[in-house]
Amino acid sequence: MTALLQLLFFIAALVPPDSVTVSDNPNDQGGAILISWRAPTKESIPVVSYHIFRSTSPDSGFQEIGSEPGTRTEHLDNEVQDGKAYYYYVQARTENDSSTSDVAGPVVSRAQWFNTGRTNVLVLATVICAIFLYYIGRARRGVKMFVRRIAGLDAIDDALGRATEMGRPILFSFGLGYITDMVVIAALPLLRKIAMKSAEYAVRLLVPNADPIVMTAAQETVKEAYTESGRPDLYNADNVNFLTSDQFGYAAGVDGLILRERPGAIFWLGYFYAESLIMAETGHAVGAIQLAGTTETTQLPFFVAACDYTMIGEEIYAASCYLKPEPVMLGTLKGEDFIKMLLIIFITGLVLFGTIGFLVREPVPIVARIFDTITAWLLPAG
Amino acid sequence: MLQRNIPLIIVFGTAVLLIVAFFIPHRPFGDLESRFLNWYAIVAGFTFLLGLDSLTRHHLLRVLRRSPGWFYSLMLVLALFATLGLGLYSWVRFRSPFALNAPFMWLYTYMIIPLQSTMFATLAFFIVSAAYRAFRIRNFAATLLLLAACLVMVGNVPLGGPVWSALAQVLPLWVKTAIWFSARLLNIAIPDPKSTEFITFDLPAAFKTWLMSSPQAAAGRGINIGLALGGIAMSLRIILGIERTYMSS
Amino acid sequence: MRLWERLATIDRRILYGLLALTVLLPLILRPRTRIQVSEPVQNAFNAVDRLPAGSVVMISIDFDPSSAPEVQPMLLAILRHCFKKDLKVIVTGHLALGLPLAEIALSQVPPEFNKVYGRDYVNIGYRPGYVAVMVGIGRELRDFFKTDYKGVPIDSYPFMRSVRTYRDIGLLVDLAHGATADAWIQYAGGRFNVPIIVGCTGVNAPGLFQYYHAHQIEGIIGGLQAAAEYESLIEKPGSATLGMPAQSAAHGLVILLLIIGNIGFILGRRRKGGGG
Numbered sequence: 001m002t003a004l005l006q007l008l009f010f011i012a013a014l015v016p017p018d019s020v021t022v023s024d025n026p027n028d029q030g031g032a033i034l035i036s037w038r039a040p041t042k043e044s045i046p047v048v049s050y051h052i053f054r055s056t057s058p059d060s061g062f063q064e065i066g067s068e069p070g071t072r073t074e075h076l077d078n079e080v081q082d083g084k085a086y087y088y089y090v091q092a093r094t095e096n097d098s099s100t101s102d103v104a105g106p107v108v109s110r111a112q113w114f115n116t117g118r119t120n121v122l123v124l125a126t127v128i129c130a131i132f133l134y135y136i137g138r139a140r141r142g143v144k145m146f147v148r149r150i151a152g153l154d155a156i157d158d159a160l161g162r163a164t165e166m167g168r169p170i171l172f173s174f175g176l177g178y179i180t181d182m183v184v185i186a187a188l189p190l191l192r193k194i195a196m197k198s199a200e201y202a203v204r205l206l207v208p209n210a211d212p213i214v215m216t217a218a219q220e221t222v223k224e225a226y227t228e229s230g231r232p233d234l235y236n237a238d239n240v241n242f243l244t245s246d247q248f249g250y251a252a253g254v255d256g257l258i259l260r261e262r263p264g265a266i267f268w269l270g271y272f273y274a275e276s277l278i279m280a281e282t283g284h285a286v287g288a289i290q291l292a293g294t295t296e297t298t299q300l301p302f303f304v305a306a307c308d309y310t311m312i313g314e315e316i317y318a319a320s321c322y323l324k325p326e327p328v329m330l331g332t333l334k335g336e337d338f339i340k341m342l343l344i345i346f347i348t349g350l351v352l353f354g355t356i357g358f359l360v361r362e363p364v365p366i367v368a369r370i371f372d373t374i375t376a377w378l379l380p381a382g
Numbered sequence: 383m384l385q386r387n388i389p390l391i392i393v394f395g396t397a398v399l400l401i402v403a404f405f406i407p408h409r410p411f412g413d414l415e416s417r418f419l420n421w422y423a424i425v426a427g428f429t430f431l432l433g434l435d436s437l438t439r440h441h442l443l444r445v446l447r448r449s450p451g452w453f454y455s456l457m458l459v460l461a462l463f464a465t466l467g468l469g470l471y472s473w474v475r476f477r478s479p480f481a482l483n484a485p486f487m488w489l490y491t492y493m494i495i496p497l498q499s500t501m502f503a504t505l506a507f508f509i510v511s512a513a514y515r516a517f518r519i520r521n522f523a524a525t526l527l528l529l530a531a532c533l534v535m536v537g538n539v540p541l542g543g544p545v546w547s548a549l550a551q552v553l554p555l556w557v558k559t560a561i562w563f564s565a566r567l568l569n570i571a572i573p574d575p576k577s578t579e580f581i582t583f584d585l586p587a588a589f590k591t592w593l594m595s596s597p598q599a600a601a602g603r604g605i606n607i608g609l610a611l612g613g614i615a616m617s618l619r620i621i622l623g624i625e626r627t628y629m630s631s
Numbered sequence: 632m633r634l635w636e637r638l639a640t641i642d643r644r645i646l647y648g649l650l651a652l653t654v655l656l657p658l659i660l661r662p663r664t665r666i667q668v669s670e671p672v673q674n675a676f677n678a679v680d681r682l683p684a685g686s687v688v689m690i691s692i693d694f695d696p697s698s699a700p701e702v703q704p705m706l707l708a709i710l711r712h713c714f715k716k717d718l719k720v721i722v723t724g725h726l727a728l729g730l731p732l733a734e735i736a737l738s739q740v741p742p743e744f745n746k747v748y749g750r751d752y753v754n755i756g757y758r759p760g761y762v763a764v765m766v767g768i769g770r771e772l773r774d775f776f777k778t779d780y781k782g783v784p785i786d787s788y789p790f791m792r793s794v795r796t797y798r799d800i801g802l803l804v805d806l807a808h809g810a811t812a813d814a815w816i817q818y819a820g821g822r823f824n825v826p827i828i829v830g831c832t833g834v835n836a837p838g839l840f841q842y843y844h845a846h847q848i849e850g851i852i853g854g855l856q857a858a859a860e861y862e863s864l865i866e867k868p869g870s871a872t873l874g875m876p877a878q879s880a881a882h883g884l885v886i887l888l889l890i891i892g893n894i895g896f897i898l899g900r901r902r903k904g905g906g907g
Contacts, residue, residue, distance in 0.1 A: 245433070297605050538833070
């Protein structure tokens with residue numbers, strides 16, 4: 001039986017790459033042509049590699065421009081000029097044989113003005129933004145809106161009061177966040193509020209930083225808050241300093257600071273990784289009242305275990321709306337809630353629809369097909 | 383007024399440009415995103431000088447003023463410049479500070495690796511004390527949390543398999559059947575309760591995988607969807623200039 | 632102090648001492664452990680295993696020395712697996728302090744399989760600004776990496792000439808301890824559909840299961856246990872397997888402490904409830 005298979009294997013001729021198609025690579029800024037071909041049929045000898053040849057004329061001047069392993073069936077040529085016509089052929093090679101396809105072309109590459117692969121993003125973004133703008137508009141017109149309190153925010157004043165009573169400083173950390181992290185921008189208004197209170201109570205505020213840009217922003221924020229509270233004399237740039245951008249170097253530095261200064265209140269608001277618990281447990285050990293808020297979900301359990309209050313998920317994004325409760329700011333919160341409700345309805349509906357589609361796939365295949373079309377449309381496509 | 387409005391206009395303009403560029407592959411929009419990110423990387427690189435300035439100034443002042451612990455500040459400054467010096471030397475002499483035989487690599491292998499690993503390892507100690515303190519069965523939810531935590535811990539190490547095997551050998555058939563039935567309900571591929579595979583099957587590990595990929599991931603997704611929406615709302619507030627609390631007034 | 636109060640409030644230093652002993656003893660005594668492979672690790676292994684010889688695997692070193700004890704064994708195991716299967720390896724990374732760990736691994740593993748730099752693997756090094764790099768490779772690798780970490784043009788290595796975008800990469804392996812894993816999944820996986828497997832610290836693994844469950848990544852190697860599982864799959868036990876008894880004992884201790892603490896807590900509450 002094995003011998004027969006071997007025999008078949010040897011007589012089978014190497015089939016040339018079948019139906020080579022060439023087209024402009026879609027959704028790019030030009031300069032690329034996509035060459036694809038069909039894998040040879042089963043009887044053929046396994047192809048080791050495909051070699052792609054290109055020319056600007058259909059009859060002559062072909063040169064090899066690249067190769068693909070035998071398992072691939074397409075090649076992207078991104079060394080072409082836009083607007084110029086090209087011709088291609090593909091050569092399949094085995095250990096000691098080769099076979100060439102017909103010439104395909106002409107094909108011209110050009111840049112696109114719209115990435116059709118991102119239509120889904122455009123549609124969803126438009127719908128979401130429209131809902132937000134509607135709620136902002138409603139708020140501007142003076143429609144009253146109710147938003148629930150965030151317990152963590154109420155705790156800020158208690159924590160600051162405690163630190164003042166004990167005569168201990170306050171520590172604020174953005175963790176390892178960069179200024180490009182939204183959570184850091186969301187935490188800046190909270191730093192401002194805390195700095196204003198610390199100026200009012202004349203308590204020292206320490207802000208050790210892991211990123212120099214964040215440090216600069218923090219210095220500005222604290223300085224201004226002190227000036228606004230009428231105590232610019234209390235501001236000391238040395239208290240808002242840079243430690244290191246190294247994760248555990250930062251944790252060691254902050255731990256040292258906590259043990260030396262024994263702060264009465266600690267605010268962990270920003271981006272944290274595995275160092276979160278190392279720092280928060282040290283804070284707990286010196287008896288500080290601790291408040292945390294991060295968007296890094298893996299660190300939430302640690303903060304919940306070690307801190308007195310933890311703002312979960314997007315609560316920290318919403319915080320600035322509570323600090324300065326302008327109706328327009330609250331409008332965006334309402335919009336967020338409305339979209340959440342829509343999403344819950346949409347996801348539940350889609351899951352039910354998909355399940356029904358699966359159950360009735362034999363008698364009514366159309367349901368499953370509609371479900372597949374919807375989910376395929378939702379998938380990101382580059 | 384102008385001082386306040388110009389930054390708002392820059393924020394709005396940049397945001398609109400980048401949003402538009404996301405959908406247009408054609409030049410000059412196509413590579414705008416990576417170009418802006420490159421600019422940020424360049425600016426961020428230079429700001430490290432600010433960090434260096436802040437760090438050295440802070441510690442040199444402590445040394446000069448003989449503040450408590452000034453000796454450690456001196457060590458920090460010396461170590462900082464020694465590292466910089468060794469890095470530069472290795473770069474000139476070996477073309478890369480991380481060449482395997484460069485002196486900087488020696489510093490990396492015998493100081494940075496052990497120091498960083500040690501700091502990370504302290505996490506284990508802090509987890510023990512935090513877990514011991516926080517995991518108290520105050521109510522039904524806390525009890526569930528504790529049970530789940532213990533199951534994940536058992537499932538996460540080879541200990542779980544042998545413990546389960548020992549237990550499965552002494553369990554009566556009806557308990558095994560009940561376990562089998564519950565596991566099947568959770569879509570865990572558990573072998574037949576009468577078979578020997580049932581005993582050798584690592585149920586704690588399978589249950590851990592189920593906990594992680596079903597209830598845990600479901601909660602995680604919920605939080606992440608909320609975060610994404612909160613992020614969009616926050617971005618819109620910043621782009622439209624509604625949120626100005628992060629800026630100077 | 633009553634007994635139950637003591638049980639519920641054991642001093643931190645005693646807890647730390649107990650943990651140190653529990654970890655240390657198995658490391659000295661080295662008992663044997665049986666390792667069973669979990670599904671996410673098996674799937675990660677399969678993703679590498681089913682690649683045909685000659686395929687390109689890109690390994691991103693996004694961890695630094697702090698998490699090296701957990702993640703470095705994964706790097707060694709995956710490199711061994713790739714070279715055993717004759718796959719081509721490109722190493723890159725987004726942490727300046729992480730790439731030397733790759734150099735250490737690359738000085739160790741390739742000689743075991745007679746693999747040569749430039750022919751079988753290349754280290755293209757680190758470029759700052761990870762999002763820009765991840766998005767940029769979708770268009771052209773050379774926009775960011777014209778040369779390898781030694782400054783040699785990457786096109787001087789034959790297999791690198793045909794590697795231009797994610798299309799030419801069979802599998803992306805991210806070994807991470809932070810947000811880079813999410814970024815790879817969202818930018819490289821989401822926009823360019825590259826198959827991805829992630830190796831990470833035990834702490835970070837829970838956050839990745841949502842991607843795994845939604846088939847956005849092929850497999851997860853999460854934590855030391857998973858590293859040991861991968862080591863057992865390639866039949867080459869290493870430091871992860873060695874660490875398993877210590878980790879088992881430590882987990883056992885934590886569970887024991889939780890039980891003791893809760894007994895103290897319940898007894899204390901009952902007494903208080905009964906008395907008051």
